[in-house]
Amino acid sequence: MERERPRYLRVSIPSRFPDTTGKVFVMIRFIINLIFLIIFLVVSLPIQFVEWIIGKFNPDLKGRSSLAIVGWGFKVVTLIAGAKITVIGEENVPKDRPVLYISNHRSYYDIILTYYRVPRQTGYIAKDSMAHVPSFSRWMRYLHCLFLDRKDVKKGMQVIKDAIELINNGISVHVCPEGTRNKTDEILLPFHDGTFKIAERTGCPIVPITVNNTDALYEKNNHRIKSAHVIIEYGKPIETAGLSREEKKKLSSMTREVIMETYLKNQALV
Numbered sequence: 001m002e003r004e005r006p007r008y009l010r011v012s013i014p015s016r017f018p019d020t021t022g023k024v025f026v027m028i029r030f031i032i033n034l035i036f037l038i039i040f041l042v043v044s045l046p047i048q049f050v051e052w053i054i055g056k057f058n059p060d061l062k063g064r065s066s067l068a069i070v071g072w073g074f075k076v077v078t079l080i081a082g083a084k085i086t087v088i089g090e091e092n093v094p095k096d097r098p099v100l101y102i103s104n105h106r107s108y109y110d111i112i113l114t115y116y117r118v119p120r121q122t123g124y125i126a127k128d129s130m131a132h133v134p135s136f137s138r139w140m141r142y143l144h145c146l147f148l149d150r151k152d153v154k155k156g157m158q159v160i161k162d163a164i165e166l167i168n169n170g171i172s173v174h175v176c177p178e179g180t181r182n183k184t185d186e187i188l189l190p191f192h193d194g195t196f197k198i199a200e201r202t203g204c205p206i207v208p209i210t211v212n213n214t215d216a217l218y219e220k221n222n223h224r225i226k227s228a229h230v231i232i233e234y235g236k237p238i239e240t241a242g243l244s245r246e247e248k249k250k251l252s253s254m255t256r257e258v259i260m261e262t263y264l265k266n267q268a269l270v
Contacts, residue, residue: 029225033080040073041135048138055142063121063171066142071116078113081217082227085113086269089234093207095119098172099237100199102255103209104188104263105176109217113230114174114209122172125159127180144171150179160197167202174209177252183219187263193252200248203241208255209234210262213270231266235259 047069055062078085093099098120103110111124123144131137131147140147146162149155163173175198178189199206209232216228235258240251 026221026224026226029080029082033077033225036076036080040076044069044135044139048135048142051142062142063144066139067118067121070139070143074112074116078109078116081109081225083109083113083217084227084229085232086229087117087232087234088266089236090117092234092236093119094205094237097204098167098170098202099205099207100167100196100202101172101174101207101209102195102259103174103176104182104211104259105178105180106182106211107214107217107219108181109214109230110176110211111174113211113214113232117232118172118174120170120172122174123163123166124174125163125176146173156194160194163198164201167198167204173198177256181219188256188260191252191256196248196251196255199240199251200243205237205239206251206255207234207237208258208262210259210266212263212266216270229270231269233262233266235262 051062051066051069054065101114101118101122103114115122115124121144123146124140125146125148126140128147128149130140130145144166146159146166148159163175166173175195177191177193177195179192180189182189196206198204212231213228214230216226217230218225238251238255238258240248243251
């Protein structure tokens with residue numbers, strides 16, 4: 001006679017200690033990032049003094065060496081964030097002449113991830129509050145960044161003039177024509193057309209940059225740093241030299257359309 005197999009009662013005991021592994025990694029990433037930034041800014045002080053001296057004798061060398069130093073720092077910050085980056089069309093960026101970069105703006109990381117990729121000295125147009133950040137603001141000035149007061153039209157016009165001067169001196173300029181980080185569900189905010197005066201007056205090409213999912217690194221996580229897959233695509237240069245007045249008026253809408261289409265296309269890659 002076949003013996004009946006014993007039956008075992010399976011009891012599920014709920015864990016008193018929830019899985020906190022993910023939260024621990026986020027906290028560790030934040031702490032490492034903070035420690036690195038503090039060390040970088042403190043160590044920067046004597047380096048900035050050396051750069052200041054270099055600038056007295058060779059301004060171009062000062063600009064190139066400052067770009068290398070800050071670019072290295074941004075690479076480390078990118079590594080700490082755990083950003084997995086797919087870059088498309090980087091070969092479209094002209095290496096032999098200054099350009100006007102136009103990009104969408106959803107995260108603080110937009111600047112960090114694109115800056116260390118520029119092939120030549122490039123000044124970013126930033127909000128004026130950045131001019132008061134100790135140590136970092138000095139690096140920004142060394143890198144030809146311009147500070148924009150969004151509420152002061154007169155100062156805004158001066159920034160455009162200064163950007164035109166940079167282009168004429170062989171230095172590229174990067175602008176986010178939405179004017180602020182896009183925190184809405186809209187793909188793009190309206191563009192400020194005045195930005196494109198920089199290209200109109202200098203005849204430099206416009207290079208559209210489209211970034212996808214950078215806000216998943218920080219802003220979407222309740223301002224906690226988490227790893228994410230980011231797409232950066234450089235569009236083909238839009239030539240502006242020799243355009244008619246009517247064609248120049250369409251530069252803003254044309255560039256916006258390129259970035260919009262690219263953003264929608266690349267969302268499938270995230």
